[in-house]
Every structure is written in structure tokens, then in C-alpha cells.
Amino acid sequence: MGHLSSMFNGLARTLLTKKTKSLKKKSGNSDAKEAVESMIKDAKKNDLILRSSGIVNVNGSKNFASVLSKRGQKGVNQDCCVIWEEFGCQNDMIFCGIFDGHGPWGHFVAKRVRELLPSSLLCNWQEMLVEASLDPDFDVDSDKKLHKFNIWKHSYLKTCAAVDQDLEHHRKIDSFNSGTTALTIVRQGELIFIANVGDSRAVLATTCDSGNLVPVQLTVDFKPNLPEEAERIMQCKGRVFCLHDEPGVHRVWLPEEESPGLAMSRAFGDYCVKDFGLISVPEVTQRHITSKDQFVVLATDGVCMPCYLIRICIDTDCYSCLENASCTYMTIYIIFYIMMRYQNVSGEVI
Numbered sequence: 319m320g321h322l323s324s325m326f327n328g329l330a331r332t333l334l335t336k337k338t339k340s341l342k343k344k345s346g347n348s349d350a351k352e353a354v355e356s357m358i359k360d361a362k363k364n365d366l367i368l369r370s371s372g373i374v375n376v377n378g379s380k381n382f383a384s385v386l387s388k389r390g391q392k393g394v395n396q397d398c399c400v401i402w403e404e405f406g407c408q409n410d411m412i413f414c415g416i417f418d419g420h421g422p423w424g425h426f427v428a429k430r431v432r433e434l435l436p437s438s439l440l441c442n443w444q445e446m447l448v449e450a451s452l453d454p455d456f457d458v459d460s461d462k463k464l465h466k467f468n469i470w471k472h473s474y475l476k477t478c479a480a481v482d483q484d485l486e487h488h489r490k491i492d493s494f495n496s497g498t499t500a501l502t503i504v505r506q507g508e509l510i511f512i513a514n515v516g517d518s519r520a521v522l523a524t525t526c527d528s529g530n531l532v533p534v535q536l537t538v539d540f541k542p543n544l545p546e547e548a549e550r551i552m553q554c555k556g557r558v559f560c561l562h563d564e565p566g567v568h569r570v571w572l573p574e575e576e577s578p579g580l581a582m583s584r585a586f587g588d589y590c591v592k593d594f595g596l597i598s599v600p601e602v603t604q605r606h607i608t609s610k611d612q613f614v615v616l617a618t619d620g621v622c623m624p625c626y627l628i629r630i631c632i633d634t635d636c637y638s639c640l641e642n643a644s645c646t647y648m649t650i651y652i653i654f655y656i657m658m659r660y661q662n663v664s665g666e667v668i
Contacts, residue, residue: 354441360407367402396424396498397618398432406440410507413439418518418618420585421496421578427587428498430491434481435500442473442480463606466509471602474513478586482598485587495578497587500600501537501616508607510614512536513600517582518618525610536614538601540584543568547583551595570596 358367385399396419405411413436419428446469478500485493499516512520520536542548542558548568551558557571561579569579570591578590586598 351441353444354437358437367400394425396420396428398425398428399616400432400436402436405436405504406443408506410505412505413502414616415500415502416518416616416618417498417500418516419496419498420580421493421588423492423496424498426491427485427493427496430485430488431481431498431500431586434484435477435502438480439473439477439502439504442476443469446473463509463604466506467511467602467604470504470506470511470604474511474600474602478513478515478598478600482586486589493587494589497580497585499582499585499618501618503614503616505607509604510607511602511604513602514538514540515584515586515598515600516540518616521615521617522605523612523615524608525612531612536603536605540582540601541568542570542580542583544583547595550597551583554593554595556591556594556596570594 385401397417398419399416400413401415402413405413415432415435417428417432419425421427450465450469485491499518500513501516501518501520502513503520504511514520514537517539518537519539522534522536523531524534526532538544540547542551548558551570555573557573558568559571560567560569567581569581570583571577571579572591572594578588580588580591580596583595584597584599588596
């Protein structure tokens with residue numbers, strides 16, 4: 319991981335050349351944003367960013383990902399996604415994200431979060447690297463995995479708070495009664511970092527001792543009836559209950575009204591219930607990739623999701639399985655292949 323230390327030193331030198339602390343911080347933030355904007359332009363120019371159905375793979379890269387956007391039988395398409403290969407100009411990094419909008423302006427909210435989150439995360443991640451490198455007590459070689467996780471976690475927390483604040487003050491997007499979930503994964507070398515806001519799902523297909531593929535769920539579906547989620551909502555005077563015609567479907571309601579009835583306990587936007595227990599704080603986790611792990615699937619919430627996320631882990635033609643799925647609502651799948659051997663089946667995936 320020598321590139322990590324060199325990155326620390328390079329970014330640190332950029333800031334240390336400034337004359338004062340205040341100037342360093344101000345210029346550092348500006349430089350970071352300009353650098354990220356330049357990275358985005360280059361990534362788009364080199365076809366490293368994918369925002370619709372298709373595949374992305376750079377020659378010589380260990381990463382390979384494909385997107386399938388499945389149109390449902392009813393409803394407007396409020397889901398969107400993004401894949402960014404060589405995230406942050408790092409050959410061993412890739413960013414994948416899916417966003418499930420809801421409400422009258424849900425499709426606009428989802429697209430706004432898709433636009434802001436990757437670049438903001440990258441900017442905050444770079445700033446965290448610089449801060450860590452300038453900390454005299456920081457030892458990059460003591461526990462690399464822990465340091466990486468802490469840097470990504472704090473970067474995600476800062477990013478999600480900033481994105482949610484942007485939505486609140488956006489003049490052209492009404493997110494008072496609309497919002498979106500967000501599920502993102504960053505692969506960095508042999509580690510994957512997962513950040514989840516809402517009820518989309520990430521499932522890992524891994525090989526068991528018998529040689530068969532088995533599913534491992536990497537995320538928690540943040541539903542209002544989860545004990546910790548329900549407790550927080552009720553402490554904030556919000557309510558959680560099911561409607562008579564929807565037994566088993568718990569929703570978040572205002573104290574005095576049967577509105578808005580959100581089926582998730584975490585989301586961006588939805589400011590009508592932000593004071594009553596709904597939060598946009600992500601759960602950030604990490605997993606070390608082993609030789610048994612094959613691919614990760616990210617899927618937005620849908621009627622078909624649970625059964626098909628299991629089927630793709632045992633079906634050799636997983637892309638065909640997803641394509642033939644019968645969904646009531648719009649669903650987006652990202653298939654993120656981990657192992658090198660899957661680079662040879664791109665034709666079959668398409």
C-alpha cells in the first residue's frame with residue numbers, strides 16, 4: 319500500500335506550502351474541489367462514469383461492473399445509479415451507487431444526490447487524508463485497515479450531511495415531501511466500504527465449501543419497525559404503524575397526521591418528517607475481499623428483490639435472471655464483479 323503513504327505526503331505538501339493555517343485550509347478546500355472537478359471531466363471523457371444500463375471496465379483494471387435498469391409495470395422511473403471507474407484517479411478504486419427516489423419530486427432528488435454524493439465524498443476523502451497525514455499521532459502503518467475505514471466513515475458522514483443540507487436549501491427542487499435512498503460501495507484494493515441510507519440492498523455472492531454460490535447480505539434494510547429506528551422516531555414524536563390495507567408494511571407518520579407514510583426510516587430529503595425521527599445518517603461498514611467472493615449486487619427496493627437477489631447467486635446466467643424478473647415497480651441492479659475471471663464474460667453479461 320505504498321501509494322497510500324505517497325498520497326498522504328503529496329497532499330500534505332500541497333497544504334504545507336501555504337503561508338498560514340487559515341490560508342492553508344481555505345486554499346486546500348478550493349484546490350480539492352478543483353481537483354475533483356477535473357477528475358470528473360477526465361472520467362467522463364474516458365468513459366469511466368456510467369449512469370445508465372451497460373457495462374464499465376478499463377483495460378488492465380481488476381474492476382468490472384454492469385448496470386441493468388428494469389422498467390416496472392407502473393409508476394414513474396424515480397431510480398438512478400452511477401458507476402465511477404478509477405475513482406479518485408486510483409487504479410484500484412471504483413465507486414458504485416444506486417438511488418431510489420420517492421414522492422412527487424423523487425426523481426429530481428435522486429438525480430441531485432447522484433450528482434453531488436460521489437464528488438463530495440471524493441473531496442472529503444482527500445481532505446481527511448491530508449488531515450490524517452498532518453496529525454503527529456497518526457501512524458499509517460500501525461493498522462491500515464482501521465485507518466482506511468475511519469477515513470471513509472468520517473468522509474461519508476460529512477458528505478451525507480452536506481448533501482442533505484444542499485437539498486434543504488435548493489431553490490428548484492422541492493424535497494419537503496420527496497426524498498431518496500442511497501446505497502453506495504467503494505472498492506479500494508482488497509476492501510469494500512458500504513454506506514447505506516434507506517432500504518436498498520447489497521448482497522455478496524460468495525463460494526461455500528461445496529463450491530456453490532451463496533448470498534451474504536451486506537446491508538440492513540432500514541425499515542421503521544426496526545427496534546432502534548422505531549425508538550428514535552417515537553422519541554422525536556413521530557409515529558410508526560401499518561395501515562389496515564397494508565398489514566406488515568410499517569411506515570413513518572407525522573404526530574397529528576396520516577402523512578407522509580414513508581416505508582423507510584432513513585432518507586435524503588423528506589423534510590416534513592426530519593424533525594420527527596427520519597435521518598440521512600449512513601450506516602458505514604467494510605468487508606475484506608477473499609478469493610471466495612465473486613460479485614456484489616446492489617438493488618433498489620422492489621417487489622421482486624428478495625427472491626431474485628438470492629437467485630442470481632445460484633444462477634450461472636445472473637444477468638439474464640435479472641432481465642427476466644417481473645417487477646411491480648422500477649428496479650435498478652448493479653452487478654459489481656470482484657474476481658478477475660468475470661472479465662471474460664462481458665459478452666454474456668450484455
